[in-house]
Amino acid sequence: xxxxxKERNTPTRLSKRFSDPVAASAVIFAGALVVLxxxxxxxxxTTATGLTARGVAQATVxxxxxxxxxxxxxTEAGTHRFxxxxxxxxxxxxxxxxxxxxxxxxxAATDGTGTRSAAGKIxxxxxxxxWVEIG
Numbered sequence: 001x002x003x004x005x006k007e008r009n010t011p012t013r014l015s016k017r018f019s020d021p022v023a024a025s026a027v028i029f030a031g032a033l034v035v036l037x038x039x040x041x042x043x044x045x046t047t048a049t050g051l052t053a054r055g056v057a058q059a060t061v062x063x064x065x066x067x068x069x070x071x072x073x074x075t076e077a078g079t080h081r082f083x084x085x086x087x088x089x090x091x092x093x094x095x096x097x098x099x100x101x102x103x104x105x106x107x108a109a110t111d112g113t114g115t116r117s118a119a120g121k122i123x124x125x126x127x128x129x130x131w132v133e134i135g
Contacts, residue, residue: 025064029044047116048115049117053101055075057074080132081128082132083107120133
C-alpha cells in the first residue's frame with residue numbers, strides 16, 4: 001500500500017458493538033457475559049483460562065444443535081452490572097482492579113488460583129452487584 005494522495009472515506013464502526021460467530025453446541029442468553037474462546041468463537045462466560053471478555057449478549061442465541069459459526073451473537077462492550085460471587089467477593093476496596101469470570105452472570109475478586117479469565121475493570125460495587133467495564 002502507498003500513502004494517501006487525496007481524501008479517503010474511512011469506514012468506521014462503534015467500538016462497543018460486535019457480532020461474533022457462536023461456538024458449537026452453545027446457548028447464550030440475552031444479558032449473559034460473553035467471551036471469545038481460543039478459536040475466536042463466542043461462548044457464555046465460564047470459569048476457565050484463555051477467554052477474552054467481549055461484552056453482554058443483546059439477544060438469546062441457541063446454537064445447541066449447530067456447528068461453530070452456524071449462528072452469530074451481537075454483544076455490547078461497556079460498563080455492566082454482574083452478580084458478586086458469594087465466596088470470592090468483590091468489595092469497594094477492589095474498585096480499579098480486575099474482576100474475574102465465574103460464569104455468565106457472576107464475577108469474583110481473584111483469578112481463583114489461575115483458573116479464571118479476566119472480565120474487566122471494576123468500576124463500582126453496590127448492593128445489587130459489581131459494575132465491570134468490558135472492552
